[in-house]
Structures are given as structure tokens and as C-alpha cells.
Amino acid sequence: MPTLAVTxxxxxxxxxxxxxxxxxxxxxxxxxxxxLSEPLISLFAGVIFSPHALNWIKPLEYAxxxxxxxxxxxxxxxxxxxxxxLVIAGIQLPSKYLRRQWKPLAMLLGPGMTAMWISSSLLxxxxxxxxxxxxxxxxGACITPTDPVLSNSIVKGKFADKNIPKGLQRIIIAESxxxxxxxxxxxxxxxxxxxxxxxGGEGQPGxxxxxxxxxxxxxxxxxxxxxxxxGAVVGWGAKELLHWAExxxxxxxxxxxxxxxxxxxxxxxxxSMIGSDDVLACxxxxxxxxxxxxxxLSYSRVARxxxxxxxxxxxxxxxxxxxxLQPTIDMLLNLSIFMWYGAVAPWYAFAHNEIIPIYxxxxxxxxxxxxRRIPFVFAAQKTLPQIEDKRQALTAGFFGPIGVSAIFYxxxxxxxxNAITVDGVVHPDAERLAEATRIVVWFLCICSVIVHGLxxxxxxxxxxxxxxxxxxxxxxxxxxxDPVPPHPVLFHNRFIRAVRxxxxxGTPKSQREHYRPEDITAxxxxxxxxxxxIPSEPTHQFGEPSSTMSLPHTHTAAAETRLSNKSDD
Numbered sequence: 001m002p003t004l005a006v007t008x009x010x011x012x013x014x015x016x017x018x019x020x021x022x023x024x025x026x027x028x029x030x031x032x033x034x035x036l037s038e039p040l041i042s043l044f045a046g047v048i049f050s051p052h053a054l055n056w057i058k059p060l061e062y063a064x065x066x067x068x069x070x071x072x073x074x075x076x077x078x079x080x081x082x083x084x085x086l087v088i089a090g091i092q093l094p095s096k097y098l099r100r101q102w103k104p105l106a107m108l109l110g111p112g113m114t115a116m117w118i119s120s121s122l123l124x125x126x127x128x129x130x131x132x133x134x135x136x137x138x139x140g141a142c143i144t145p146t147d148p149v150l151s152n153s154i155v156k157g158k159f160a161d162k163n164i165p166k167g168l169q170r171i172i173i174a175e176s177x178x179x180x181x182x183x184x185x186x187x188x189x190x191x192x193x194x195x196x197x198x199x200g201g202e203g204q205p206g207x208x209x210x211x212x213x214x215x216x217x218x219x220x221x222x223x224x225x226x227x228x229x230x231g232a233v234v235g236w237g238a239k240e241l242l243h244w245a246e247x248x249x250x251x252x253x254x255x256x257x258x259x260x261x262x263x264x265x266x267x268x269x270x271x272s273m274i275g276s277d278d279v280l281a282c283x284x285x286x287x288x289x290x291x292x293x294x295x296x297l298s299y300s301r302v303a304r305x306x307x308x309x310x311x312x313x314x315x316x317x318x319x320x321x322x323x324x325l326q327p328t329i330d331m332l333l334n335l336s337i338f339m340w341y342g343a344v345a346p347w348y349a350f351a352h353n354e355i356i357p358i359y360x361x362x363x364x365x366x367x368x369x370x371x372r373r374i375p376f377v378f379a380a381q382k383t384l385p386q387i388e389d390k391r392q393a394l395t396a397g398f399f400g401p402i403g404v405s406a407i408f409y410x411x412x413x414x415x416x417x418n419a420i421t422v423d424g425v426v427h428p429d430a431e432r433l434a435e436a437t438r439i440v441v442w443f444l445c446i447c448s449v450i451v452h453g454l455x456x457x458x459x460x461x462x463x464x465x466x467x468x469x470x471x472x473x474x475x476x477x478x479x480x481x482d483p484v485p486p487h488p489v490l491f492h493n494r495f496i497r498a499v500r501x502x503x504x505x506g507t508p509k510s511q512r513e514h515y516r517p518e519d520i521t522a523x524x525x526x527x528x529x530x531x532x533x534i535p536s537e538p539t540h541q542f543g544e545p546s547s548t549m550s551l552p553h554t555h556t557a558a559a560e561t562r563l564s565n566k567s568d569d
Contacts, residue, residue: 008061015056019045020335032158035460038331039150039338039403040453043446046342057343068418074344075411078404080268081149081337082180083282085404087264088326089148089177090235090286091317093170098287101174104384108175109182115376116400117144117186120368127364128356128436134198135433137190142410142441143368145183147403148176149334150452154399159456167386168396180405181227181280187409188219191416199420199427227277228284231267235285238263239316257325260316263289279408290317337404338449345442355436364440365447373400398455402441402448410441 023030023041030036049056063069098105121140125133154160155169192211242259245251264282271278320326351358377387377397387393414437420430 008058011056015049016336016339019049019339020332023335035157035159035456037150037152037449037453037456038334039449042335042338043342043449046339047345047347048342049339050343052347057339059340059344070344071411071414074340075408075415077337077340078408078411079272079278081333082279082404082408083268084261084264084333085148085330086177086180086279086283087260087267087286087289088330089173090283090288091260091290091320091326093174093287093290094317095291096287097170097174098178098284101171104171104386105174105178107380107383108171109179112175112373112376112380113144113179113182113186116372117141119375120144120372123364123367123371124440127360127367128440129360131355131436132198134190134194135436138187138194138413138433139437139440141183141186141190142413142437143372143402143406143444144186145179145405145409146172146176146373146400147405147448148173148180149337150401150403150449151176151399152334154395154456159460164395165386165388165392168392171384171386172396172399176400177283177286178280180408181277181283182224183405183409184223184277185215185219187413188223189215191413192219194430194433195416195420199429222275223277224280226274227271227279227281230271230274230276231281231284232288234267234270234281235263235288236291238285239289239291242316257320257323260286260289260320260326261329279405341407341445345446346438349439350443353435353439355432355439361440361443365444368402368444369398369448369451373397399452401452402445406441406445410437413437 019042023045030041031038046057048054051058051060059070059073060067063073117137117140119140120143121133121136124139125131125136128136128139131139151172154164155173160169192214193208196206196211196214197208238259242251242256246256263285267282267285268278271281350361356364374394374397377384378390378393381387381390381393384396387396414434417430417434417437418426420427
């Protein structure tokens with residue numbers, strides 16, 4: 001007799017599959033017309049399906065009732081999503097972009113990250129009652145990196161293509177991809193000092209010297225530098241092997257396209273096994289994976305900037321840009337991770353905790369979103385060539401969201417604090433740091449998802465609202481991909497050109513006065529609908545016979561040449 005099997009796996013599969021299916025039916029409407037981001041929608045869906053509402057997703061049951069096991073699941077899931085996203089982000093950048101744009105990147109990653117770290121830490125120190133400055137440095141380090149997933153709202157899609165310059169999009173991608181892996185030194189600077197200085201007399205001997213030794217040797221040397229080298233070596237080797245296999249016709253199209261995803265999984269596993277920075281390694285590997293491959297062909301080219309040679313420079317990106325595999329995986333990961341965040345976030349603890357009152361938490365979120373990044377970008381505007389004016393500075397400063405990377409560093413901090421024990425028990429100071437980090441970082445992440453997810457639609461509404469209230473009609477924006485109807489003068493010129501090409505007749509002088517030679521477009525082939533629309537004898541306006549004066553061929557050729565050069569420019 002059939003029985004119902006209402007198991008956790010079946011419920012999760014049905015919930016996730018049903019949500020993604022329904023979302024895909026209106027995805028273009030939500031993302032390209034209303035400019036709502038995938039993280040925002042999936043976060044709200046996770047809240048609805050969580051134990052706080054429908055109770056279809058039960059994260060604590062999946063961890064067998066263990067809070068520590070749930071933290072491990074969330075940390076591992078966040079790391080997996082980050083690694084795959086960063087490999088894809090590295091491939092999106094042009095070949096050797098990190099080397100060519102090292103000056104603005106150094107400004108954003110050096111003084112920029114330091115300013116964001118200090119400003120965030122000072123705000124946390126000021127708003128969270130009874131928290132030490134070292135603890136606030138640890139909390140501030142978690143929210144210092146910008147998130148590549150939430151940044152997609154202004155670097156991908158129709159809104160980005162129409163409103164954000166390509167150079168600004170790329171520098172935002174490069175910064176968010178690089179600083180995710182560079183959050184380790186900022187975080188462990190505070191954690192090592194807390195462990196070996198603040199708690200130095202309570203079972204954690206060593207002092208400041210041991211803390212700084214670990215910071216330079218382990219955080220910088222073993223985690224960051226080794227991770228970057230490992231990512232570059234693995235990315236280069238994977239690229240050479242794939243190119244060799246592609247030249248020999250050993251690899252099919254499906255395996256070729258999935259190579260970047262499998263590269264992220266390989267780096268995530270191997271780099272984590274040796275205890276290095278897999279997040280930075282994945283981004284470096286993704287960009288190196290896109291470097292030149294067809295080196296032997298470049299020597300046979302006379303022109304240094306030949307189009308074919310340019311395509312060879314961005315080999316994998318050009319080969320895979322028209323395929324939908326990577327964007328599909330990107331969408332599935334975004335929807336899944338933020339639905340999980342909506343289900344596991346400590347919603348009840350935001351208003352019921354012993355760390356910070358809810359009104360202070362809300363005010364802290366507002367201050368962090370306004371003061372964490374925007375002041376530095378405005379101050380450093382002249383040193384960043386990708387930022388041309390104050391409007392772009394405001395955009396680049398505002399869109400430094402807090403997301404998956406912050407949750408990753410949150411649970412890295414919690415894991416580190418759980419290891420600080422005295423006589424087998426977690427130290428109370430470390431336990432308080434873990435709780436403060438959990439409450440503050442989770443709340444700031446959720447606020448960033450909501451604010452940055454709604455900023456684009458509200459920005460569009462604010463742009464059109466004054467025109468609506470003033471009674472002036474709003475001119476609908478045109479998609480650059482949509483065909484533009486020809487201008488009447490240009491259409492008239494095309495018709496005359498068709499007549500001249502068909503009968504070899506010249507254009508009347510009276511008609512040549514209505515247009516300039518520069519306006520002549522490339523000749524189009526004449527066509528007919530039904531009967532012939534071209535009389536046997538070309539006529540002037542109102543049926544008058546046209547003059548037999550011919551337009552000199554050299555003049556027409558020169559005009560066509562000037563027009564071609566103008567369109568190329």
C-alpha cells in the first residue's frame with residue numbers, strides 16, 4: 001500500500017525546485033523591468049519557508065540539533081558559493097586585467113580596505129555597549145570585504161549596461177573579487193591579539209610577539225601569499241591543459257564549458273586541505289585562466305592589435321561568453337545560498353539579545369552603509385581613473401555591499417573563538433565575541449541585501465517621479481538592442497541610392513541639397529513588395545522627371561569612406 005514519505009530531503013527538494021521554477025517564470029520581469037535582485041527575492045523566500053513561518057525548511061534538524069554543526073554547514077556552503085562565484089568573476093575580466101590596473105586596485109585594496117576596516121570598527125565600538133576595541137576590530141574586519149554576489153546588480157544586466165560605464169563595472173568586479181580573500185589579515189590581526197594578549201594570562205601564553213609572528217607568518221605568508229601563488233599556478237596549468245586538449249580535439253563542448261566550475265571545486269578542496277586562502281586563490285585562478293593561449297599565432301601577425309590576436313588574449317572568456325552554463329549555475333547558487341540565509345538567520349535574536357538593543361542595531365546599520373565606504377571613494381576619486389565624476393564616485397562608494405563574504409568571515413571568527421578554551425571550556429570573553437559578531441554581522445548583511453537590492457528600483461523611481469508629478473510625459477527608455485526606426489532623411493537617401501544603383505542614374509541636384517554626403521549610409525540592396533515600386537524612369541518630387549546630371553563616383557566613394565570611418569569611431 002502506498003505511503004507518504006514526507007522526509008526532509010523530499011520537502012527541501014520540492015520547496016527549492018518549486019521556488020526556482022516559479023521564479024524563472026517571471027525572472028525577466030522582476031530583474032530587467034523592476035530591477036529586483038535575486039538575493040533579495042530568495043532571502044524573503046527563505047524567511048517564508050523557514051521555521052519562523054511555514055516551517056518547510058528546518059536547518060537545525062539537518063544539523064541533528066547541533067548549533068555548531070549548523071554553523072559548519074553555513075560556513076562550508078558560503079565558502080563553496082564564494083569560490084565558484086570568484087572563479088567566474090575572474091574569467092569575466094579581460095586578460096591580465098589585474099596586472100594592467102594594479103595602481104587603482106592597490107589604492108582600493110590598501111588604503112581603501114584599511115579605511116573601511118577602521119571606520120566600521122569605530123562605528124561598532126561606538127554603538128555596541130560594553131565591547132572592547134579589539135573585539136570591534138574583529139567585527140569590523142568581517143564586514144570590510146565587498147561582496148561579489150550582491151555587486152552583480154550594478155555590473156550585470158540591462159541597468160548596468162545602460163547606466164554604469166564598462167570600466168567602472170570591471171574595477172568593481174576586480175575589487176570585490178580580490179578583497180574577499182584579503183580579509184584574512186584584517187580579521188586575524190584582531191583575533192591573534194585577543195587570544196595571545198587580552199587572554200594571555202588565562203591559558204593562552206605568548207604575548208604580542210607571538211601574535212605578530214602568527215600574523216605575519218601564517219595570516220600573510222601561508223594563507224594570503226601562498227593562496228595567491230597556488231591560484232595562479234593552478235589557473236595557468238588548467239588553462240594550458242584545456243587549450244592543449246582543445247587543439248587536439250580531445251574535449252567536447254560541454255566539458256569545455258564546465259571547466260571553470262570544476263576548477264573552482266578543485267581549488268576549494270585542495271587549497272583548504274593545506275589550510276591556505278582558497279577564496280583569493282579562486283579569483284586569481286579565474287583571471288589567470290583567461291590569459292593568452294595562442295602565443296604561437298601572435299608571431300605571424302603583422303598588426304600588433306589585430307582583432308584575431310585580441311580574441312586570443314581573452315581566449316576562454318570569448319569562447320564561453322555566448323553560453324548560458326555559467327550564468328545558470330551562478331543563478332542557482334545565488335538563489336540557494338540566500339534562501340538558506342533567510343532560513344538560518346537569527347531573526348529572533350536581533351530583538352532579544354544581551355549584546356545590543358534593536359534600536360542601536362538599526363542605527364548602526366544606517367551608519368555603516370553611509371560611512372563605511374563612501375567617504376574614502378570620494379576622497380580617492382582623483383586617483384581612480386575609472387571614476388569620472390561625483391555621481392560615479394557615489395555609485396562606486398555606495399555599492400560595496402555586505403553579503404556572502406561577511407557570513408564566511410563571521411563563521412570563521414566563531415570557529416576561531418570556539419577553539420579558545422580554558423580547561424576544556426570556551427573562554428567567556430571569546431564566547432561573548434562570537435555572540436556579538438553573530439548578531440551584528442548577520443543584521444548588517446541582511447540590511448545590505450535589502451538596501452542594495454532595492455536601491456536600483458528606488459533610484460529609477462526617484463528619477464522618473466519628478467517628471468510624473470510635474471505633469472510632463474516620461475519618454476520611455478529604449479533598449480540599445482532594439483532596432484531603431486530610420487530617420488526620414490536617411491530613409492529618403494537610401495531610396496535615392498537604391499534608384500541610382502539600379503539604373504545608374506545620378507541624383508538630382510535639387511535633392512542633393514537636402515542632405516550632406518556624410519549622411520549617406522552604406523548602400524542597401526533594393527527590394528520590392530508585390531509589384532515594382534520603382535518606375536522605369538527615376539522621377540523627382542511630384543512625378544517630375546529627374547535630371548540626368550550624375551553624381552561623381554569619386555565624390556560618392558569619398559562620402560562612403562568618411563561615413564565608414566565615422567561609424568567605426
